Amino acid sequence: MNENLFTSFITPVILGLPLVTLIVLFPSLLFPTSNRLVSNRFVTLQQWMLQLVSKQMMSIHNSKGQTWTLMLMSLILFIGSTNLLGLLPHSFTPTTQLSMNLGMAIPLWAGAVITGLRNKTKASLAHFLPQGTPTPLIPMLVIIETISLFIQPMALAVRLTANITAGHLLIHLIGGATLALMSISTTTALITFTILILLTILEFAVAMIQAYVFTLLVSLYLHDNT
Amino acid sequence: AAAAAPSLKNAALLRPGVLQATRIFHTGQPNLAPVPPLPEHGGKVRFGLLPEEFFQFLYPKTGVTGPYVLGTGLILRLLSKEIYAITPETFSVISTIGFLVYIVKKHGASVGEFADKLNEQKIAQLEEVKQASIKQIQDAIDMEKSQQALVQKRHYLFDVQRNNIAMALEVTYREQLHRVYREVKNRLDYHISVQNYDASEGTRAHDKLGGEACGAEHLCTAGEGNSRQVHCRSKAARKEGSSSASYVNTSIPIKTARNS
Numbered sequence: 001m002n003e004n005l006f007t008s009f010i011t012p013v014i015l016g017l018p019l020v021t022l023i024v025l026f027p028s029l030l031f032p033t034s035n036r037l038v039s040n041r042f043v044t045l046q047q048w049m050l051q052l053v054s055k056q057m058m059s060i061h062n063s064k065g066q067t068w069t070l071m072l073m074s075l076i077l078f079i080g081s082t083n084l085l086g087l088l089p090h091s092f093t094p095t096t097q098l099s100m101n102l103g104m105a106i107p108l109w110a111g112a113v114i115t116g117l118r119n120k121t122k123a124s125l126a127h128f129l130p131q132g133t134p135t136p137l138i139p140m141l142v143i144i145e146t147i148s149l150f151i152q153p154m155a156l157a158v159r160l161t162a163n164i165t166a167g168h169l170l171i172h173l174i175g176g177a178t179l180a181l182m183s184i185s186t187t188t189a190l191i192t193f194t195i196l197i198l199l200t201i202l203e204f205a206v207a208m209i210q211a212y213v214f215t216l217l218v219s220l221y222l223h224d225n226t
Numbered sequence: 227a228a229a230a231a232p233s234l235k236n237a238a239l240l241r242p243g244v245l246q247a248t249r250i251f252h253t254g255q256p257n258l259a260p261v262p263p264l265p266e267h268g269g270k271v272r273f274g275l276l277p278e279e280f281f282q283f284l285y286p287k288t289g290v291t292g293p294y295v296l297g298t299g300l301i302l303r304l305l306s307k308e309i310y311a312i313t314p315e316t317f318s319v320i321s322t323i324g325f326l327v328y329i330v331k332k333h334g335a336s337v338g339e340f341a342d343k344l345n346e347q348k349i350a351q352l353e354e355v356k357q358a359s360i361k362q363i364q365d366a367i368d369m370e371k372s373q374q375a376l377v378q379k380r381h382y383l384f385d386v387q388r389n390n391i392a393m394a395l396e397v398t399y400r401e402q403l404h405r406v407y408r409e410v411k412n413r414l415d416y417h418i419s420v421q422n423y424d425a426s427e428g429t430r431a432h433d434k435l436g437g438e439a440c441g442a443e444h445l446c447t448a449g450e451g452n453s454r455q456v457h458c459r460s461k462a463a464r465k466e467g468s469s470s471a472s473y474v475n476t477s478i479p480i481k482t483a484r485n486s
Contacts, residue, residue: 038349041341048344089319175314193317200321 005172009165012092024094027081050077057219064119065226068219075104076215083164083207087200095210096165098157105156108218113149116225124225156217163210167203174199 012019034043050073057076058069079095086093094100116124128145129138174196181189270278276293284292304310 037352038345041338044341044344045337048341087322089315089322171318172314175317177314178317179312179314193321196317197321197325200318200325204325 005169008090008092008168008172009096011097020092020094023092024082024100027078027085030081031077057215061219061223062226065219065222068222071108072215072219072222075108075218076211079104079160079211079214080208083211084204086164086168087203087207093164093168095160096168098161101157101160102153104214105153105160109153109156109221112218112221112225115222120225127224152217152221156214160210160214163206167199167206171196171199171203 012023031046032043034040038044039047053076054069054073057072058066061068082093082095085091086095113124128142128149130141130145133141174192178189178192178196181192272278272281281293284296288295305312
């Protein structure tokens with residue numbers, strides 16, 4: 001079935017046609033819209049959850065920052081749903097591809113920074129120098145802050161990719177270990193299987209947490225710049 | 227949709243109100259195709275995958291254990307012929323699906339109740355607004371009714387007021403009448419005392435005052451407009467009487483117009 005460890009990360013292509021497009025678009029089917037006041041349980045729960053998340057995340061912004069609500073809410077829903085769907089067996093997770101994560105991180109970060117530079121030039125440039133630094137350290141600190149600014153989109157993308165990929169790899173490896181240990185000593189296999197169950201629980205949590213972290217950081221960059 | 231709208235509305239590429247008009251609220255079926263209404267509960271399934279009808283279908287031929295034997299045979303065939311191979315992924319499948327099934331079995335019902343409660347809260351909030359509005363209007367109606375009832379009783383107040391005024395007028399009238407009576411009596415007493423004086427002193431003094439007695443008679447008859455009749459004694463009768471009897475013989479019948 002799977003020849004080596006990394007076959008689950010190959011972009012799915014069927015007869016030369018990119019299946020990955022459908023896979024990326026699939027989670028949108030899981031969030032139905034309803035115009036009713038009283039909808040079914042599924043839609044009600046989603047609406048409640050979305051309201052909770054948007055209130056918690058967007059309340060810190062001013063009115064200019066709150067125009068980004070739609071973007072950030074769709075971001076967290078997309079990342080969360082793709083990560084969770086990727087935990088199902090034999091599925092492909094788009095967020096394991098660095099290309100996609102870079103494609104999400106760089107435009108969002110750049111949008112926040114350029115908004116800040118356009119509208120509040122002095123204040124956004126002032127972020128390069130933290131308050132209360134002793135005078136001799138200023139040049140070095142400006143260089144360090146510039147580097148840290150430009151590393152932000154890279155960090156966003158790589159953080160998400162690494163976490164999800166590492167999680168999938170671990171599950172695969174420990175599953176393999178359990179399989180190998182089954183013929184040697186069943187008890188050890190059972191212990192390993194317990195570890196696998198715990199890891200699965202962790203992965204579910206990580207999937208949601210990573211989505212949250214990504215969106216939170218973008219919103220923080222936004223907050224600095226509006 | 228907006229076909230009946232004239233002139234400017236038809237000028238644009240997409241007529242205003244077209245997008246909203248397609249969202250018709252509760253006037254007709256929710257779908258355009260004639261779909262039958264959805265049942266409240268879905269079909270019954272076993273193991274979350276296999277419909278009950280399948281088990282009922284096999285029951286006449288193979289009894290209760292038929293489908294289970296079929297399933298076991300299928301799974302064993304898949305495994306033995308390695309159509310499905312046991313890989314590391316198998317264990318992740320077991321752990322993931324097992325975890326999900328456990329969560330759903332444990333918390334499924336409570337999550338469903340929570341969703342129902344959310345909807346109920348929404349409706350209860352709106353219902354409360356409606357009930358408050360109805361109650362407000364009902365209170366207004368009741369107050370209006372009680373006000374109207376009070377208005378019905380107002381005529382008692384007016385009667386009492388009317389009676390008070392009538393009494394006050396009556397009292398004033400009687401007071402004035404009494405005053406007139408006293409004045410007239412005063413005059414007449416004066417004339418009587420004059421008579422007595424004449425009788426005791428002589429006729430010369432009496433002739434002097436004769437003109438004034440006639441004047442007093444004119445005063446008495448002046449009040450006939452109000453139908454007060456004061457009969458004064460004539461000169462002749464006055465001459466006859468003595469001083470003490472003159473009070474008793476003075477008759478002033480008084481009639482009042484209002485109480486007649």
